[in-house]
Amino acid sequence: MRSLHQWQGDAAVGGLLAAVGALVIHLAQALPVGTWREPGPGAQPLVLGVALVVLGLLAALRAWRVRDATAATIGEPRAVATLGLLGGFVLLLEPVGFLLTAPAFLIALIAALGGGWRRAALIGLPLGLGAWAVFDRVLGVPLPPGLLPL
Template structure:
């Protein structure tokens, strides 16, 4: 069954990415940009927002015109699960530290995927957590506590 372009998941997902990128670009414009040589605090968020908008536009333009009907009920559950996982991460980051909080985020986000596979999820959470710690704590030297307070 042929549907309109507005019923296509890729098109709507691309528009959502463009909207999120536009919002991030709007928010980041209040920070000093700096130059390429001495980047200010607004440079990276603004650059990533533009990149997100470009990828969203590319996705929306490449969406086929005869896509399947959009299912709001089936597509809403993963969004809510991932959003809940991010909110949980924000709440437990300070008391639990970066390592445990990252693992909780990844495991909770993986509940959005069916079927849930415990072994794969645990391996993924360990691998991604190592990457997160190496990137944020060591490469970027962001002062996150790695472990819960008192350890």
């Protein structure tokens, strides 16, 4: 977790948007721009890239001028844990399979959010298995089988 002032994060996002704009301009160089009278596939990305750079910088400048000093935090442990576990779930979903990863994800996340291991197992396991049964078997949504011979 990192503590900062609201305006610092605000300005950082503005800068980041401007950087994305610059990247778009760079990548758009590879596309045919066409002419002013007949714009090609590269024209709109180029215009948008320039606009994004300008707007991002303006937003950053505005944040710096307003200087909202409200305390803000980024990367709270609960949010980071949630994103991390979600990423792990997605990573393992295809190789390991839904039936094994889904209950593991639910149990780990409920526990990580402070639900306690006992409750996590009691809720996570049936929820994960139930989701598989409902979606894969009843509704016919093909979920990745992974390691299990399903």
